[in-house]
Amino acid sequence: MxxxxxxxxxxxxxxxxxxxxxxxxxxxxxxxxxxxxxxxxxxxxxxxxxAAGHCLGLTGPPGAGKSTLVSALARVARRRALSVGVLAVDPSSPRSGGALLGDRVRIEGDPDDELLYVRSMASGGDLGGLARAAGAAVEVLTAAYELVVVETVGVGQSETDVEHVSDTVVLVVQPASGDLLQFIKAGILEIPDVLVVNKLDLGPVATRAAAELRAALAATHPGRQASVPPVVLTSAATSDGVDELLDRCAEHRAQLAATGALEAERAARRRRWAYRLFRDWAGARGVQQLGGRAHAEARLALLLGEGRSAWGAASALAEQR
Amino acid sequence: MRTYSGHSTPKASNELYRANLAKGQTGLSVAFDLPTQTGYDSDASFARGEVGKTGVPIDSLGDLRELFEGLQLEQMNTSMTINATAAWLLALYVALAEEQGATLSKLRGTTQNDIIKEYLSRGTYVFPPEPSLRLIADMIEYTVEHLPEFNPVNVCSYHLQEAGATPEQEIAYALGTAIAVLDTVQARGVSQASLDKVFGRVSFFLNSNLRFIDEVCKQRAFARLWDKLGLERYGVQDAKLRRFRYGVQVNSLGLTEAQPENNIIRIVLEMLGVTLSRDARARAIQLPAWNEALGLPRPWDQQLSLRAQQILAYESDLLEHADIFEGSVVIERRTSELAAAAWAEVEAVLARGGIVQAVAEGYVKERLVAANAARLVAIEQGTQIVVGVNEFRESEPSPLLEAGSVDAILRVDPASEAEQIERLQRWRAGRDSAAVASALEALERAAREGSNLMPPSIAAAKAGVTTGEWANTLRGVFGEYRAPTGVSGASTPETLQEQLTRLRAELDDLTEQLGRRPKLLVGKPGLDGHSNGAEQIALRARDAGFEVVYEGIRVSPKELARAAADEGVHLVGLSILSGAHLELVGETLERLRALGLGELPVVVGGIIPEEDAALLRARGVRAVFTPKDYRIGQIIEQLIALVRSTSLPKAG
CATH class of the missing domain: 1.20.5 (Single alpha-helices involved in coiled-coils or other helix-helix interfaces)
Known part of the structure; x- marks a missing residue:
């Protein structure tokens, strides 16, 4: 060996x-x-x-309490005897390339617990929100752990980035923050599979926010009642609602598996991720030279079919060009 | 006049107190060790290597008995530097006083009990801000009724200056803290008469540095704003109750490791600023020891500080005159300036919902980290002169340090930790465990129900409960807290552009060669919360282009080693100021080796005597940085070189 x-x-x-x-x-x-x-x-x-593991992509605006929620998720999942891998992505400074990692609420874990793994990664500034290596890191983590949580600072573009690497996208919303209106405007409500209103401890403000969110979702998914994503109320501080959140995520994954969509979804995701990487290197012009996005993606699909990773496929295509 | 002291064991501290009282000291100032301050028993895993290091360990009523053996609490004026666990230490104190048959209403003293500055500077917090404020309010309620001569809260601007605060910030955040405490008490619906009394009992603990005209004016501005606050916000009509009562400990931040004898002169000047004029004169002064930047002071070093105060009080004519600055245009102008700027910052804090909110959001800490970065950059660039450090560095050999050996500073005998643990275990074995269990139950119930925590704490003290048991019970109800580090929101001052550009180029080059960006784990193992150094290194390293993993204070060696493995770092930097560096670094190295990371380079920063530095290097530490390495840029350069030499395959 x-x-x-x-x-x-x-x-x-x-x-x-x-x-x-x-x-x-x-x-x-x-x-x-x-x-x-x-x-x-x-x-x-x-x-x-x-890829046995289930990858949750957790995103949302700063201050929504994502890190505390990841910490609570890890705690509850470990209590369910699930092995857990966490990938926390922080922004890099565009000027120095440096980054401060882990300077949020620390993911509290027992250092003797071998089945809880926490890694932080700087976004590197290559792509919106996710590091170039994030996709590959997720492949490593899902190979090792049953539950993988990827946390990104959700601002602008990056809210949509996390969907390229995760099976289930979870959007965390802070009650009474005005986020909701922004999300509707930006079309972001189309993306998440599960929504979370965190800070249940705020009381009525949180329940009202959840109600508004449900109404907004019904409006953005007209006639598709079954596909309206669930809204879960959580308190990361007390872990209230976190069990339910894990259940909803597991249901989403079970649904994907039952309809056979899981593998197709993953393949599509890998293709999109490879395309992002390719476009990042080759630029819009490189894409054009191949006859546009559809053609580029088709060629990437072939390369992926040969067993390459997203990164490998993208670099192979860049070389072929 | 008193010196801040206490160490190793209750018995040894008792001897020290008696000796100091015999020398003419008029009060006691008790320093506790970090496990006691952060609510751990001496045999807790977090306490390893820390027992008796920064002060005396108090695990139980038995320890307090021994600490005050032969002293009548009724006749003492005892100042206790204790915060997160202040309610517990006061409960033990009351329990002991009752045992001695003292009249509680005669007890005089102070518990520091300013939790806000712990989140910002000193780091010995335990619980989240809200329950912490509740504990403070409980103590205030209790003392106003039962211990009217006791100061339950001593708001500390001292530590803010130690964290780099400007005079305006020092005033503003201290007043913000007092407002939070008073608002909490007021919200409980106390009568105006009680509120007046509480207002009158809040005292302050200030810092004083070498800009001594500024210090004179800072005190005046403080007094002016406090008076205004009492009258306008809390409706206190009695002018006597609105008097600004404060003590001062002069600055340690500016004391130097290089040519340490110069610190004696610095200390005297700093003391002068806060005693010179009658209207701005501290009620109590504590002086650090001249060799503090080298290690724990010995009794002789403390004596020197006491003598300095005595000379000023008894030999000079300082105390014979009315206020000598009355009518000074210069002093008045500077005072008004400071008061206006400080008040504007008070309003900025209130606009954020008060100091608790401003601290939790990281706003205040970020301002302090930025102010400290500016100060250090000025010293690094030479625009601020520090004699013996960045100017006038040549020196004759010092006869004071010639003894230079291990004996030049006080060392805590490692056996004293074992001795203390043995005492604790004997104590646990000798008590009525049913009484302990029911006392803890009552404490937990009170914590959940919201009734005053002092009575059940006093009952627990009498039942033989230990410090760790008291704190763990409350941890179970309130949870534990981790304060923002302030690093993410701060940045290195622009004046350093040239240095940063150079470091960035070096790091970009190294990134190319490594294939990924150099990743640095900055760790503060142990209980020591003095995070200035760790913050400034994390800040500069990030701005130079490192990926920095910094998770704040109180991370155990085991957690650090695990983080190093999970995070795949190239380098580990540890910062330790409690004196427990040999134990903590040793344990971290051991843990790293156990995870197969024996080759990972480790550097250490802190107050580390040269003898210990040599020991650490012999054990495999790659570099040791002490306060004399004030050029952070050079430290970063060394870190880069270290990653280069350890992470790249050797040429050829």
Whole structure:
């Protein structure tokens, strides 16, 4: 067994130090490391156990209490004996490239708990909101853990970014913040699979916000009653409602699995993510040269079909061009 | 006149107090160790290496008995530097006083009890802001009724200056804190007469630095605004009750590790500012020791500080005159300026919903981190001169430090921790466990129901409950809190552009070679909450282009090692100022090795004597930084070089 195979075995065995190393590898942009990370992802995928985990993408405006909610989610999921991987994405400074990570509410976990893994990542400024390596990191995490939570600072574009890597998109809303109107205007309510009104401890303000949200959702999903996403009230401080949130997310995933949509969704997502990466490198012009987005995506789909990762497919296409 | 003291064990501290009282000290100022301040028993895992380090450990009524052995509490004026667990220490004090047969109404003293500045500067908070304010209000209610001579709250602007606050900020945030406390009491529906009394009992604890004209004016501005607040916001009619009562501890932040004997002169000048004129004269003064930046002071160092006060009081003519600045145009103008600027900031805080909200949002901490960054950059660039540090650095060999060896500073005997743990375990074995359980139950019930927590705390003290048990019971009800670090909202001053540009180029280059951006874990292991250094390193490292993982204070070595593994960092930087560096660094290195990260480079910053620095380096620490490394830019450069040499494959 070579070094990478051994690393994969250890990742699958949920050895957190190995998971840490695997993510550092997929973050590494050096050409040789890229080859290795491509092979690592391939090995994970062909292990037959990859992508077993359920990936939640948690997003929402600053101050909505996302980090406390992630902390509560991890706590409750661990109580249900689920293994948990968390990927928290923070913005990079455009000027220095530096970033301050973990300076929010810390994800409180027992350092002896080997089945709770927390990683922070800087957005790197490549793509709106999510680091280039986030997609690959999620593949590593979903191979190792049953529940994976990706948290992003949701501002502008990035609110839609997280959907490229997660099975279930959860949008966190702060009551009485005026967020709602913004979301409706920006068409963001189309994206989440589950909505959360956090800070239940605010009382009537929170329940009113939930009611308004439900009304707005009904309006944005006319005639599609069944597809209106659920709204859950939570208090991250007391963990109230967090069990229900986990249930709703699990239901969403079960629905996807039942209709056979899960695999198709994941494939489509990987294609879109690969397209984002490709466009990031090749620019709008590069896309044009291939005959537009549809053509580019079709070629990426072929490359993905050969077992490449999103990153691998995008770079292969960039080279072919 | 008193010196802040207490260490190792209750017995050793008792001996120290008796000696100090014999030398003419007129009151006691008790320093507690960090486990006591943060609500842990001496045998808790968080307490390891910290017992007796920054002060005396008090686990139970038995320890307090021993601390005050042979002293009559009724005759003492005892100042206790205690905050998150102040209600508990006061409960123990009351329980002991009753045991001694004292009349409670005669008890005199102060509990510091300013939780806001703990979130901002000192770091020994436990509970979230709201229940913390409730504990303070409970104590106020209790003391106003039963201990009328006791000061239950001593609002501290001192620590704000230590965190880098400007005079305006010092005034504004201290007044904001007093407003939060008084508003909480007022909201309980007390009578105007009680509110008057409470207002009259709130005292302050100020800082004083070398800009001593500013310090004179700061005190005047403080007094003026306090009077205005009493009259206008709380309707206190009696002018005597609106008098600004305060003590001062002079500045430690400006004391230097280089040429430490110069600190004696600094301390005297700083003391002069707060005693010079009658209308701006502190009621009580505490002086740090000249060699504080090197380690824990010895009795002789403390004696020197006491003598300085005595010379000023008894040999000089300072106390013989009326206010010498009366009618001074310059003093009046500066005072008005400070008062106006401070009041504007008070209003900014109130506009955010008060100091609790402003602290929870990170606003206040960000302002302090930014102010401190500006101060450090000025020293780094030489626009602010610090003698012996960035100017006039040449020095004759110092006979004071020649002994230079380990003996030049006080060391806590490691055996005293074991001794204290043994005492605690004996105490637990010897008490009535049914009485303890029911006392804790009563405490928990009161916490949930919202009734005053003082009576059940006093009952718990008498039943033999320990500090950790009291705090853990309340943790169970109130939860624990983690305050904002203030780093994300602050940034390095523009004047450093040139340095930043250079560092960024270096880091960009290193990023290319590493394949990903260098990632630095900044950690504050242990209970020590002095986070200035960690914040400034995190801030500059981020602005230079590092990815910085900083999760604030009180992270255990185990958690740090785990974070290093999960996060895949290139470098770990630890900051420790409590004196527990040997234990904490040793444990962190051990934990890292256990996770297969023995090769990960670790650097340490703090108040670390050279002998210890050598020990740490011998154990594998790559670099040790102390207060004399004031050029943060150079530290960052060293960190970059360290990542370069350890993370890149060796050439050839």
């Amino acid at each position: 070579d070094e990478l195979q051994e690393l994969v075995e250890r990742v699958l065995a949920r050895d957190f130090a190995a998971v840490g190393r695997a993510i550092s590898l997929v973050e590494d942009r050096r050409p040789r490391a890229s080859e290795r990370s491509e092979r690592l992802l391939q090995l994970l995928r062909t292990s037959g156990r990859a």
